[in-house]
Amino acid sequence: MTLHAHFGEILHYLPDGRPEYFSDGLLLVDEDSGTIIECTAAQSRPDLPDHIRQTRHPNALLMPGFIDSHCHYPQIDIMASYGEQLLDWLNQYTFPAEAEFADAAHARAVAEFFLDELQNAGTTTAMVFATSHPQSADAFFEAARARNMRHICGKVLMDRNAPAALLDSARSGYANSKTLIERWHNQGRLKYAVTPRFAITSTPEQLASAGKLLAEYPGVYLQTHLAENHAEIDFTATLFPERKSYLDVYEHYGLLGATSTFAHGIHLNDAERRRLGDSGSQIAFCPSSNLFLGSGLFNLSASRALCGVSFASDIGAGNSYCMLATLAAAYQVCQLQGYALSAHEAFYSITQGNAQSLRLDAHIGNFNTGKEADFIALDWQATPLLARRTARCRSLEEKLFALMMLGDDRAVKATYIAGKKV
Structure with a gap:
């Protein structure tokens, strides 16, 4: 010793x-x-x-160390990209940047830079999106393992409404995710997250396969996006007219649960928040990203009364690696809604609070x-x-x-x- x-x-x-x-x-x-x-x-x-x-x-x-419950490592090169809201931002900036991760060497270089920046900013654990390329998840996990860091990551599932170069299929997404789970989940300090980007970019068949993975591998995480932007919500409703709500899409396919994190959750009602809480799911509050993309103001006090909430940078729509910047933005978002976020509540949220939300509090x-x-x-x-x-x-x-x-x-x-x- x-x-x-x-x-x-x-x-x-x-x-x-x-x-x-x-x-x-x-x-x-x-x-x-x-x-x-x-x-x-x-x-x-x-x-x-x-x-x-x-x-x-x-x-x-x-x-x-600080804990970040939602971020995208492939988006570091498009941080501070001008002028768009969510769906146009994805098409103009995000998808072209993510296409570069077909090159495994590029993925490795970006993963190393990303982890350097997290460490410099005091973030020692994060829940991270890769891209739809399996090698992008491998690159992240390899870099995190070499540093002995505790991280959660997953390959994005996306089989429609995105450029062809980024699409997988329900079958290939399932198979590749299964391989990655067996390779990386619980290897050292690493965890795997099944990662449909959001309902818009996954067919019913792919969302069903995501639910199947969660059932087959208890303890594996689920990360996706929910109710971030009004246009996103409207588009989801046209794609899933048989479902009662955006949240109901995910619930129908078995994606709610104790290890499920839904980023944003800005435009939810109390019944939806309560349903998330009853299922053990939690929302990742991404204040700097929500402000940057003009998505709206997340109601922290109303949400926390009914479901779990964690704090997140949402790099790259978020414009800082540093969770101190996330707290500053969170304070301002709350102030606009008549709630003063205290310093102790804030620092608890990005340490012990986020550890509990991510079911990692036995470790960190x-x-x-x-x-x-x-x-x-x-x-x-x-x-x-x-x-x-x-x-x-x-x-x-x-x-x-x-x-x-x-x-x-x-x-x-x-x-x-x-x-x-x-």
């Missing part, structure tokens, strides 16, 4: 959302197993043995003994403005709020994966 003691300010959240804070804390990590041994006040362990390596983190806050999300040691050091003085603002703060929550509104990837002083600095 190779122990490493980290000293500094420490904040993490208990499963019920309560913060546990140590102004002078000790995080003891076993670097061999990559797990947390202890998180406590430093004064409780005044005489650590000399053989234990020690690192002090002055002017920094140690927290669990806080610093309880035995959890995997994915954590970050956040610099209170990362920029002159942040240093000036936090110097005036009179409470931890006030400092956290300044960090989430003024911080960016420069605030991430260090990122540790399974106890090792990356």
